[in-house]
Amino acid sequence: MNRREALAAFAATAMVPAPAWAQSEWRPDRPIRLVVPFTPGGSTDITARLLAEAIAGPLGQPVVVENRAGAGGTIAAEYVARSAPDGYTLFMATNTPLAAAPALYPNLAYDVARDFAAVAIVVFAPNMAAIHPGVPANTLREFIAYAKANPGKISYGSSGAGSSQHLSGALLAHMAGLQMTHVAYRGGAPQVLDMVAGRVQLGINPVIELLPALREKKLRPLGATTRQRAAQFPDIPAISEVLPGYEVVAWAGVFAPAATPRAAVERLSREAVTAMRDPGMRSRVEELGSIPVAMGAEEAARFHTAEIPKWAELVRISGARLE
Numbered sequence: 001m002n003r004r005e006a007l008a009a010f011a012a013t014a015m016v017p018a019p020a021w022a023q024s025e026w027r028p029d030r031p032i033r034l035v036v037p038f039t040p041g042g043s044t045d046i047t048a049r050l051l052a053e054a055i056a057g058p059l060g061q062p063v064v065v066e067n068r069a070g071a072g073g074t075i076a077a078e079y080v081a082r083s084a085p086d087g088y089t090l091f092m093a094t095n096t097p098l099a100a101a102p103a104l105y106p107n108l109a110y111d112v113a114r115d116f117a118a119v120a121i122v123v124f125a126p127n128m129a130a131i132h133p134g135v136p137a138n139t140l141r142e143f144i145a146y147a148k149a150n151p152g153k154i155s156y157g158s159s160g161a162g163s164s165q166h167l168s169g170a171l172l173a174h175m176a177g178l179q180m181t182h183v184a185y186r187g188g189a190p191q192v193l194d195m196v197a198g199r200v201q202l203g204i205n206p207v208i209e210l211l212p213a214l215r216e217k218k219l220r221p222l223g224a225t226t227r228q229r230a231a232q233f234p235d236i237p238a239i240s241e242v243l244p245g246y247e248v249v250a251w252a253g254v255f256a257p258a259a260t261p262r263a264a265v266e267r268l269s270r271e272a273v274t275a276m277r278d279p280g281m282r283s284r285v286e287e288l289g290s291i292p293v294a295m296g297a298e299e300a301a302r303f304h305t306a307e308i309p310k311w312a313e314l315v316r317i318s319g320a321r322l323e
Helices: 003-014 020-024 043-059 073-083 095-104 141-148 164-176 188-197 206-214 264-277 279-287 299-319
Strands: 030-035 065-067 090-093 116-131 154-158 180-184 202-206 220-226 249-257 291-295
Touching: 003 073, 003 141, 003 264, 020 220, 030 043, 030 073, 030 095, 043 090, 043 116, 043 188, 043 249, 043 264, 043 279, 073 090, 073 095, 073 249, 095 164, 095 249, 095 291, 095 299, 116 164, 116 206, 116 264, 116 299, 141 164, 141 202, 141 220, 154 164, 154 188, 154 249, 164 180, 188 202, 188 206, 206 220, 249 264, 249 291, 249 299, 264 279, 264 291, 264 299, 279 291, 291 299
Parallel strands: 030 065, 030 090, 154 180, 154 202
Antiparallel strands: 090 249, 116 202, 116 220, 116 249, 116 291
């Protein structure tokens, strides 16, 4: 091969496209915002901060948690849906704003199926029913009997209208035939504080939000919303053991605006899944009462699609209504 042929061969080689993975790798060059739809200190917020810390290093940029509470998470959801689809604004979503909301809000300003791209589902968050010690009941059966004998005297709090806590309480009232008043807060942390103070008598919260008060005997556990008993309270029957068929399982995951480049979604998804598979992260999540999950973008999208009608049906059978 002479020099001219060698140069031609080199030029042809240089023109060969780079591998797809090399072309599609997304590398953020500024901080990323992770928007949380509830106040600081609650289950979703704590999970978001753990995840933000875990993925910041591999991404090479800070991941800043930003709380935008209100309207059951729909304020934050609308904000993210309207944000620039560039990978720098993410949503720490839950089943409330991205699955139950269409059945609860007739004039929702976003489309849960069309306006978001799933990045990862990271935790399932079992809820636990708990009461203030001033309520004269030690078990769920005793609580139901007391509430039936005192219609309208029991108030139950939640992190917002349409939240899993709200629907858990509404479903309990529906299945047990109770008359209870729902009180919506802007997050789980202020709601639990009011429970401890006795301003509301009942809450059905993620275990992580109740653990300190339960351990200090400031609240009394009644039962988990999952079919299995809560790992932290194996002696407390699940609600379904008293009310067969009762089940509410909340979840949290990362979503981006719908038009976010696929390369960004895939990179963010990979880092989130890697973080949730880390034994240290899994241990921390389990200690907080949640179940670690590591669903990547495609699996998360399928899961999310299936959850929308499931939560709509839960809204219907619970009889939940917004105040």
